[in-house]
Amino acid sequence: MTSSTRPTLVIGNKNFSSWSLRPWLLLKHFDVDFAEIRLPLDTPEFYATIGRYSPTGRVPVLQDGELVVWDSLAILEYSNERWLEGAGWPADRATRAHARAVSAEMHSGFQALRSECPMDCVRRTRDPISAEARRDVDRIATLWRDCRNRYGGPFLFGGFSIADAMYAPVALRITSYGIDVGPIEREYVGALLGLPALKSWLADAEAEQRNAHKATR
Incomplete structure (x- = not known):
């Protein structure tokens, strides 16, 4: 499913950020077209950057035009209404x-x-x-x-x-x-x-860790 306005999901490391995984997985599974910004958790880059996106200083956060939605469950609910036509919950x-x-x-x-x-x-x-x-x-x-x-x-x-x-x-x-x-x-x-x-998320998580190990050698 696509939209004329492409939302942005700001997430943490794919290896570690469980709360980021939740909305990311829903959007990917239902083929919602979104941009992804990944910030490495607990790093100077994260603390210097996260304030541009999140009022809480945490991930995940979704930006859809001028709207900012934080908290995983809130993002899931919003995404269900905005792009999934209710398919994210059972019909009954x-x-x-x-x-x-x-x-x-x-x-x-x-x-x-x-x-x-x-x-x-x-x-x-x-x-x-x-x-x-x-x-x-x-x-x-x-x-x-x-x-x-x-x-x-x-x-x-x-x-x-x-x-x-x-x-x-x-x-x-x-x-x-x-x-x-x-x-x-x-x-x-x-x-x-x-x-x-989820396979895609795990492949990215493995790549993250490989790159992290290379950087510390």
Whole structure:
């Protein structure tokens, strides 16, 4: 989907910025034409530049003409109305309410998992996680199983939706940190990893890290 006004999405490093991934993935999956500005997190360049784009000094932030939208979920909602004609949420009202609740829980919760296992796309370890982080994983697994059993998959609400964009960084954490989950959860992780848009993000993340290693030699 294209627009006469090309929006700009300002994001952080693709290897590390989980909040940037969420709106980027939705826009790419639905073929929205947008410009991308990538700022390396926690660098002098980031702090010198981010104020031009974001009132909060954080990423992601979307610019659409004169409009500035910050916060990942707000960008997802706006993008759904602006370019997707509502396709980012399930068509059924009750299912849509369920998808919004699942997405909001991701937006506000799971702090232990986030802090212990920050997104690092190229990482491959099997480090133990705390009981608190395990509780987060178990709750997420319950959500995923319920949605997959209720709506039939391959994604949480049948077809790809904003809810899947919200949980994509969790799938990457499970892969990066070797977190044990059940077969239904592994199938869902596989469905997300099979998305062409997510494959593109991961390829860019790997390239970032290769270039970073070269720069430090």
